[in-house]
Amino acid sequence: DAKTTQPPSMDCAEGRAANLPCNHSTISGNEYVYWYRQIHSQGPQYIIHGLKNNETNEMASLIITEDRKSSTLILPHATLRDTAVYYCIGHRSSNYKLTFGKGTLLTVNP
Amino acid sequence: GAGVSQSPSNKVTEKGKDVELRCDPISGHTALYWYRQSLGQGLEFLIYFQGNSAPDKSGLPSDRFSAERTGGSVSTLTIQRTQQEDSAVYLCASSSPPGGYTFGSGTRLTVV
Numbered sequence: 001d002a003k004t005t006q007p008p009s010m011d012c013a014e015g016r017a018a019n020l021p022c023n024h025s026t027i028s029g030n031e032y033v034y035w036y037r038q039i040h041s042q043g044p045q046y047i048i049h050g051l052k053n054n055e056t057n058e059m060a061s062l063i064i065t066e067d068r069k070s071s072t073l074i075l076p077h078a079t080l081r082d083t084a085v086y087y088c089i090g091h092r093s094s095n096y097k098l099t100f101g102k103g104t105l106l107t108v109n110p
Numbered sequence: 111g112a113g114v115s116q117s118p119s120n121k122v123t124e125k126g127k128d129v130e131l132r133c134d135p136i137s138g139h140t141a142l143y144w145y146r147q148s149l150g151q152g153l154e155f156l157i158y159f160q161g162n163s164a165p166d167k168s169g170l171p172s173d174r175f176s177a178e179r180t181g182g183s184v185s186t187l188t189i190q191r192t193q194q195e196d197s198a199v200y201l202c203a204s205s206s207p208p209g210g211y212t213f214g215s216g217t218r219l220t221v222v
Contacts, residue, residue: 034210043201044153046210093208096143097155097169 001099002027007082009105012082018075020104022088031092033064036039036100037084038049044087044100047073078108112136114214116202117145122220123192131187131217137206142179143211144187146198159185192221 005023012018013058023063024033034049048055050071055062075082087103115134123129135142144156155169159179170176172194179185189196199218203211 032208036210043199043203043213043216044211046212049208049210096141096158096160096166098143098145098153098211100152 001092001095002031004074004088004090006086006088006104007058008102011108011109012075012078012108014080014108014110015077018022018073018078018082018103018106020073020075020086020088020106021070023070024088024090027068027090028092031090033062033068033071034089034091035060035062036087036089037082038087039081040097040099041106045084047086077108080108080110081104083108114202114204114212116200116214116217118217119215120218120220121221123195123216124193125221127193128188128190129219131189131200131202131219133185133187133202134217135183135185135202136212139181139206139212140182140205140206141207142185143203143205144177144185145201145203147216154198156187156200160192189219192219194221198220 012085032049035047036044038044048060064071085103085105087100097107132188140161143160145153158178159168164185174190177187197220199216203213203217
């Protein structure tokens with residue numbers, strides 16, 4: 001898996017957009033960018049993934065730079081329940097040994 | 111079902127006893143994984159099943175651990191002669207690559 005770098009923590013006001021950055025400058029051409037989160041005492045939750053193009057689903061949007069060296073996860077209207085550790089992974093879909101780094105602790109404040 | 115279901119959600123067992131953990135993956139997902147997570151630690155890969163292929167058991171920490179997947183669906187992780195260091199949250203996930211993994215809520219195993 002590609003090495004990723006994320007800020008250790010971020011704060012966001014409830015109702016505002018949360019923009020979580022991730023650097024993955026060594027990502028290879030066949031590695032997808034995946035985002036997961038883990039809320040305290042729960043299993044990891046898949047959020048979104050992409051290869052080259054920006055992606056959007058019901059949970060979030062993923063913006064990948066043209067050179068693929070970084071990406072941003074956007075939660076458009078953060079709620080208190082979005083408080084969690086967010087993990088960015090550069091990962092080949094054929095590599096099933098998932099490894100999470102330290103991630104970003106996002107705290108959504110009222 | 112709509113998600114990955116694991117049972118039991120909590121299990122307290124005496125050292126030396128055997129335990130069985132069950133995972134019901136999402137219908138249609140060909141890949142099934144077992145991981146464990148100790149308190150404050152990252153994910154530790156245990157075993158991977160993909161369709162009818164031989165499973166990758168390279169992550170199992172000892173021969174006390176075994177897993178099977180029947181009919182390409184339900185999986186059981188068995189730990190024999192449990193030890194205190196086996197205490198952890200055991201997570202099952204399934205996927206249909208390259209889609210992301212859907213994790214279950216886990217089984218919290220405590221060996222006393």
